[in-house]
Amino acid sequence: MAQPGNDFDAISISLASPNDVQRWSWGEVTKPETINYRTLRPEKDGLFCERIFGPTKDWECYCGKYKKIRFRGVTCDRCGVEVARSKVRRERMGHIDLAAPVAHIWFSKGTPSRLGLLLDLSPRNLDRVLYFAQYLITDVDVELKGQLLEQLHADLEERNLEKESRIESAENTLTEEYQSQIEPLQSLLPEEITESGVDDEKSSDEQLETEGKIESLQKERDQKIEELLAEINDEYAELLSAIEKEVSSLKELHVTKLLTETQYRDNRDSFPGVFQAGMGAESVLYVLQNYIDLDDLRDELQEEMQSTSGQRRKKAIKRLRVVEAFRKSTNKPEWMILTTLPVLPPDLRPMVQLDGGRFATSDLNDLYRRVINRNNRLSRLIELQAPEIIIRNEKRMLQESVDALIDNGRRGRAVAGSHNHKLKSLSDLLRGKQGRFRQNLLGKRVDYSGRSVIIAGPELKLHQCGLPRRMALELFKPFVMHRLVLKGYAHNIRSAKRLAERNRSEVWEILGEVVKERPVLLNRAPTLHRLGIQAFEPVLIEGSAIRVHPLVCTAFNADFDGDQMAVHVPLSRIAVLEARKLMLSTFNMLAPSSGEPIVTPSLDMVLGCYYMTSIDENAHGIGKRFSNFDDAILAHEVGAVSLRAQIYARNDSGELLNTTVGRIIFNNVLPTNLPYVNEEVERNKLKEITGNCFRLLGNEETAVVLDDIKDLGFRNASRSGVSIAINDVKVSPKKSEIVGEAEESVIQLEEQYMDGLITEDERYNATVRIWTDANDKLTQVIAEDLPNYGGIYMMANSGAKGNIAQIRQMAGMRGLMSNPRGRIIDRPIKSNFREGLTVLEYFISTHGARKGLADTALRTADSGYLTRRLIDVAQEVIITVEDCGVGRGITVEDYHDDTLKDLFYDRIKYRYTASPVANPETGEIIIEADQALQEEDIDILKKQGVSVVEVRSPLSCQAEKGLCKMCYGLSLANLQPIMIGDAVGIIAAQSIGEPGTQLTMRTFHTGGVAGADITSGLPRVEELFEARSPRGAAVLSEISGKAEIIETPEGRTARIINSEELVDEYPLEGYKPLVKKGSTVIIGTPIAASKDSDDDSVIHARNSGTVGKEGATITITWTDEEQREYAIPAASDLELTNGDEVEAGQAITSGPKNPQQILEIQGRESVQSYLIEEVQKVYRSQGVPIHDKHIETIIRQMLRRVQINEAGDTEFLPGDPMDRKAFEGKNGEIIAEGGDPATA
Known part of the structure; x- marks a missing residue:
């Protein structure tokens, strides 16, 4: 970053060490002041200080002692300001020395939290430490901890011994005390029992009494001993548990352990000197500096990754990823904690005086001011040795203020400014559409440009645009001034400028000359594809609006209802050459998305051409004959024959044609090598003529032909006098009959529903079906009546404007509408616009109208976002080599459906063949391998009935980087081989994204309570490109086999059984069979024994199965079976029946398939063709042609x-x-x- 100017190859972005910040800085900012409001000069040591950031005036110090350039580089001895240009204030940085370290919020609060991963702390716990809610142990004296543990263990042992000895002595004392009482009693007991009479009885009573006394004394002794034991145990239990608790607490003390306030105080008092703990970024910094060794940590984590599984392994991988990133980048983890804060140069956070004397300032100044204020206050509190709790609170506030400066709103509530708006932090300056990257670096405002409203310029040629004189003079002013000096009208540039501003006649004359020398670029926002900016030769016009050729409107998607366009002037010789040779509108006739003409005549031009080539049965001059075309035109000019009357005239080769004068005039503007067009020319025919013309004649001649057709079309549209009125629309008398029949059917359905014969769902679906059928019948009736509709018929039939669906709403009935949730309302709008709607019908209509407006707004944003993401994915796909030499491609097959016949040829068009194409009947090679398939080759394939072609494709390209020319095929923008260096990825992304606004936003609700939503339109395209699991996805079979549907009270289950018959063979040479054909054997059964009686060897069955015999061989046949069961969701419809054969990957239920599952089951090629087909379905449904190769380019990137x-x-x-x-x-x-x- 230290290199000046633009002379660099790359920029590396890394963490800044405190030394880096100091090195960038020109001084420390210590005061929160910005400028002195009296003198309006920067305050010393403040955020705008001239001593730190440089002078505010060129070559002048703050105090004025040194002025002028001769003192360049001198530092003033009075004010300390270096004499330099004032623009150094855009480059010079300052710094703030923080009174306490602060964590950088990007690394503490990001996802995942880098600091948290390194320290093995959860983001919540890290937050608690950084914001002073909990203590973090930063240091443990292991030796002292060991000594203390030994001491505690010794203490524990000592207490146990003490307890034992106390118990023993207590027992002895009590025993002795009671023994002295028991012994005299024991002496009274006789030593031998005598065999005497009465006296003996007396003595035995005394004896019993003595024995009882002894026993009671013994019991009393035992009880007392027990009580004493319990007392001693209770006394020691508390003491011992306290010691054990201390032991476990001491064992748990390790670096990065968190402690609450209470735990910290208890442990500090219990184990003085064993550990150090702290709060805030300071303690985190200490741990990072002293305890994080990246190499050791990496080894430790790699071992953990290999020896553990599940969640622990995942966590180890995450941590390892961060550790490896630090090791490779040579950044130090402690740099994530800021001790010195860089201050942005003042001219990048300016302060401007407004008209009212007030000041507007950048939000950054407010955020820096908060940091400086808090930092100064903290320094003062530390100096004053304020209580810890106050210092801690100030440190927390400093951390919060630095967080707000770096990324306001990331943690907690965003800091708001004076008018309660969120202050823009440093991250906000970079982030998003309005950020530095997207707003200022990737897109800049351009000199030599202007913008104005556009209007139609039907008199222009295709390569021209009308530029207002005043606008042109402003745009080309430097060139005009230069020419004025060259021609001697002015002596220097200053007088030439004055002359140009006075609008003298010679200025306009020179402007006319200058304008011819260079084209201008016209651009209409939004520029959705490359044709949104094209070059034109300017023609000077009066007025203030830019005039645009009508045929380029399609490419720009422009109309004349107030649209604006921007004009840019290419300056350098190379830019002018590029504009002329590549960007001129005549070189942009084909849509890069499909290769079809984009400059096709439309609207009035189509109407005019249709009018002049159609036949009027009542025209005068019908049936007249002419010897050549010129006579016919002459007859028309003198009024003898009407323009649209059917006549006979001979062409140049003498052939008599049944034609009209209009058709003769139309064909006169077409090139001679195109066949004579003897039919009504409607929109599609004009498109076909444009395409043929382009292929035969190239750009420039096609432009001339198109201009002639344009003039003809406009002239004849004006002359035709075609107009429309509401009275042209006639409501068919059959309408009431069709509607009446439908109403009767619906009434019958209602009755069946009320009788309980059908469910609500069935009634709803049948009602919708009845009204849809009625609408279709009515449309058919209208289509038959259409020729009676005058101007409306002509506009719709020619393709100029409108279609049958719109006419149906005017003449038939509006039909079924959707409610705001997308569900079809089963009460149709029976009226049409000609008759007028009832109040209820009008109300139902408003749902659709509102949804339409909301959709349009959403669609534009969503479509733009899709394009942006596609470009992100595909921008690296560039044509890099001639041929990757892959030798294979993708096989494209015919759909075997007449309505989709042309789609097969559209898919293979403009590609190279991967293998020779042969005639399906004769086997003769029609087209060789590696040949480009142009329009004429496609015609050959159509004639020969070819239905399978292998073509090169971006999907099969093996180029190391980007794509090769052969796999991509021809460029659709000019039908020529693509050039090396062409950004085909960008073209593909634009081709898919540009028509996005035409797609629907709808999620159709198929009706019924359990009806599924069908995602279509733009959301479906997004779903496919993101390869998401779709809503209501189909259940896919993972194996091939036979289907079996099982219905149970719990629901339906589909079982797929794949059974394969296998055969094991046993040759019988020298052996006799022991089993009969058709018998069943199990593994190990003897099936043959040796014929030799001396040899007792036997052949055993290797598998269980049925025995068979083929010549001298025994076979055992068995079936290998694999089963899979799939639960069928209640709302899903089955796509198969009992006994059906199923292929792996086939859908069992209806619904869209999950691309991830297709990839797993069927592989890469299947998922590619599925995605192409599904994306194309969406675009085809809206009539948008996109070549497969664009979708393939994106899918290549997806895989x-x-x-x-x-x-x-x-x-x-x-x-x-x-x-x-x-x-x-x-x-x-x-x-x-x-x-x-x-x-x-």
Whole structure:
């Protein structure tokens, strides 16, 4: 970044160390002041200080001691300001030395939190530490901890011994005390029992009494011992548990452990000196500096990744990813904590005085001011040795103010300014559409440009545009001034400028000359594809509006209802050459999306051509004969024959044609090598003529022909006097009959529903069907009556404007409408616009009208976003080589449906063949391999009935980077081979995105309570390109086999059974069979024994199955069966019946398929063809032609990455997405070295 100017090859973005920030800085900002409001000069040491950032006036110091350029580089000894240009204030940075370290919010609060991953702390816990809610242990004295643990263990042992000895002594004391009482009693007991009479009885009573006393004393002794034991145990239990608790607490103390306020105080008091703990970024910084060794951490995490599984392994991979990134970039983790804050140069955060004397300032100044104020206050509090709680609070506030400066609103509520608006932080300056990158770097405002409203310029040639004189003078002023000096009208540029501003006649004369020298570029926003900006030769006109040729309106998507266009002047010689040779409108006649003409006549031009080539049965001069075309035209000019009367005239080759004068005049403007057009020329015919003309004659001659057709069309549209009125629309008498029949059917349905014969769903669906059929019948009736509709018929039939659907709403009935949720309302609008709608019908209509307006707004935004994402994906696809030499392609097959016959040829058109194409009947080669399929080749294939062609495709291209010319095919913009360096990815993205606004936004609701939503239009295209699992996805079979549908009370299940018959053979040479044909055997059954009686060897069955015999061989046949069961969702319709044969990947239920599943089951080629077909369905339904190769280019990019499963001996990490080519290349290297390759 230190290099001046534009002389650099690359910019690296990395973390800035405190030393870097100091090196960039020109001084420390210590005061929050900006400027002195009295003198309007910057305050010293403030945010605009001249000593730090440079002088506000060129070559002048702050105090005025040094003025003028001769003192350049001198630093004033009075004010300390260096004499330099004032623009250094855009480059010089300052810094703020923070009184306490602060975490950079991008790394603490981002997803995933980099700081959190390195320290193995959850984002919430890290937040608690940084914002002073919990303590983080930063240091542990391991030796002291060990000593303390030993001491505690010793203490524990000592207490246990003490307890034991106390128990023992207590027991002894009590035993002795009671023994002294028991012994005299024991001496009273006789030693031997005598055999005497009465005396003996007396003595036995005494004896019993003594024994009882002894026993009670013993019991009393035991009880007392027990009580004493319990007392001693209770006394020691509390003490011992306290010691054990201290042991476990001490063991748990390790660096990065979190402690609450209470835990911290308890542990600090219990274990003084064992650990240090702190709060805020300071403690995090200490840990990062002293305890994070990236190499050790990497080894530790790699071991953990290989030895664990599940969630722990995932976490280890995440942490390893961050560690590896730090190791490779050589950035230090502690740089994520800021100790010195850089200050942006003041001219990048300006302060401007407004008219009322007030000041407008950049939000950054407010944010910096908050940081400086809090930083100064914290420094003062630390100096004053304020209580810890106050300092801690100030540190937290400093952290919050730096967070707001870097990314306001990322954490907590955003800091608001004076008018309660969110202040724009440094991140906000870079982020989004209005950010520095998208607003100022990728798109800039341009000199030599202007804009104005556009109007039609039917008198212009295709390559011209009308430029208002005053606008042209302003745009070309430097060129005019230069020419004025050259011709001697002015002596210098200043007087030439004055002359140009006075609008003298010689100025206009010179402007006319200058304008001829260079084309101008016209651009209409939004520029959705490359034809949104084209070059034209300017023609000077009066007025203030730019005039645009009517035929280029389609490319610009412009109309004349107030649209504006921008004009740009190419300046350099190369730019002028590019504009002339590449961007001129005559070189942009084909749509790059489909290769079809985009400059086809439309609207009035179509109407005029249709009018002049149609036949009027009542015209005068019908049936007249002429010897040549010129006589016929002459007869028309003198009024003898009407323009549209059927006549006979001979052509140049003498052939008599049944034609009209209008057709003769029309054909006169066509080139001679095009066949005579003897039919009504409507829009599609004009498109066909344009296409043929382009292929035969090229750009310039086609432009001339188109201009002639344009003039003819406008002239005859004016002369035709075609107009429309509401009275042209006639309501058919058959309408009431058709509507009446439908109403009767609906009444019958209602009765059946009320009788309980049909459900609500069935009634609803049948009603919708009845009204749809009625509408279709009515449309047919209107189509038959259409020729009676005058101007409306002519406009619709010619393709100039309108269609049968619009006429149906005017003459038939408006039909069924949807409610705001997209569900069809089963009460149709029976009236039409000719009769007028009832109040209820009008109300129902408003749903659709409102939804239409909302859709249009949403569609524009969504379509633009889709284009943007497509461009992100495809921008690297560029034509890089002539031929990748792949030798294969994709096979395109005919749809075997007459309505889609042309689609097959559209798909293979403008590509190279991958293999020779043969006649399906004779086998004769029609087209060789590697030949481009042009229009004429397609005609040959049509005639020969070819229905399968293998063509080169971007999907099969093996080019290392980008694509090769052969796999891409011809450029659709000019039907020539594509050039190396062409950005085909961008063209593909624009071709798909540009018609996005024409697609519907609708999600159709098919009706019924359990009706599924059908996603179509733009949301469907997004769903496909994102390869999302679609709503209501079809259940797919994973195996091929026979279907079996099982119905149970719980629901339906589809079972797919794949059974394969296998045969095992046993040759019987020298053996006799032991089993009969058709018998069943199990594994191990003897099936043959040796014929030799001395040899007892036996052949055993290797498999269970049925025995068969073929010559001298025994066979065992068995069936290998695989089953899969799929639960069928209640609302889904089955796509198969019992006993159907099913292929792997076939849908069991209705609905869109999930592309991920297709890839897993059927593989890459199947998912490619599915995505192409589905995307094309959406565009085809709206009548938008897009060539398959554009969609293929995007799909190629969608499938270019693999996800690593096992890293092997590579440096990859499991779960990493990798480019397939890079993955294969790295694996090749590893295999060559004899290592384990990665799997994906």
